[in-house]
Amino acid sequence: MLNPSAPPEKERQYAKIELERRFLLARVPGEAVRRAHLHDRYVRGTRLRLRRQEGDDGSVVFKLSQKVPRPDGRPGLITTMYLDEAEYRALEGLPADALRKVRLSVPPFAVDLFAGPLSGLVIGEVEFSTEAERDAWAPPPDAVLREITGDGRLTCAALAGTDAGRIAHALAAADVTA
Numbered sequence: 001m002l003n004p005s006a007p008p009e010k011e012r013q014y015a016k017i018e019l020e021r022r023f024l025l026a027r028v029p030g031e032a033v034r035r036a037h038l039h040d041r042y043v044r045g046t047r048l049r050l051r052r053q054e055g056d057d058g059s060v061v062f063k064l065s066q067k068v069p070r071p072d073g074r075p076g077l078i079t080t081m082y083l084d085e086a087e088y089r090a091l092e093g094l095p096a097d098a099l100r101k102v103r104l105s106v107p108p109f110a111v112d113l114f115a116g117p118l119s120g121l122v123i124g125e126v127e128f129s130t131e132a133e134r135d136a137w138a139p140p141p142d143a144v145l146r147e148i149t150g151d152g153r154l155t156c157a158a159l160a161g162t163d164a165g166r167i168a169h170a171l172a173a174a175d176v177t178a
Contacts, residue, residue: 015068015077018127019134021149024171025122028111029143032104038112041096042160049157050091062088067157072150097161108137118159118167123148 034056041050047068053061062083070076083091100115109124124143128134139147148154153173 015079018078022125024145034105040099099160
């Protein structure tokens with residue numbers, strides 16, 4: 001996987017391959033060991049996400065990420081820069097679709113509990129070091145409604161700025177009734 005926006009010979013220099021699987025969950029699959037409040041802004045017309053991450057310990061982290069999907073729609077490359085607050089404030093005025101969620105660390109899952117119009121939606125993702133690990137891993141069946149890896153309708157970028165009616169339509173199209 002190469003970043004077509006990068007100059008020749010730098011297509012993967014600053015990005016890493018994002019090996020993950022994503023799942024629509026019926027419930028949180030265990031006890032959370034950590035929690036963070038995420039405020040994401042998906043800059044319109046780009047592949048950029050601006051994030052403010054607030055930990056329960058009072059920590060605040062600012063990030064700017066670019067996700068370059070694979071041609072088949074699955075996650076591909078991700079590049080992340082850490083920002084200071086002034087840099088974050090300079091970028092937060094860009095036109096963007098917002099998404100708020102609480103992220104729970106429930107190993108091996110990162111579980112997102114969505115807020116606002118998406119309240120009640122629970123998505124879990126698991127990151128892997130190799131494609132073999134990713135392909136061999138079996139999720140706990142009692143918590144998983146459906147795997148949504150590669151479903152462009154249910155990426156966080158697609159969900160940002162949406163409403164309950166549009167998410168219900170996306171879930172119905174994905175043949176999910178919950």
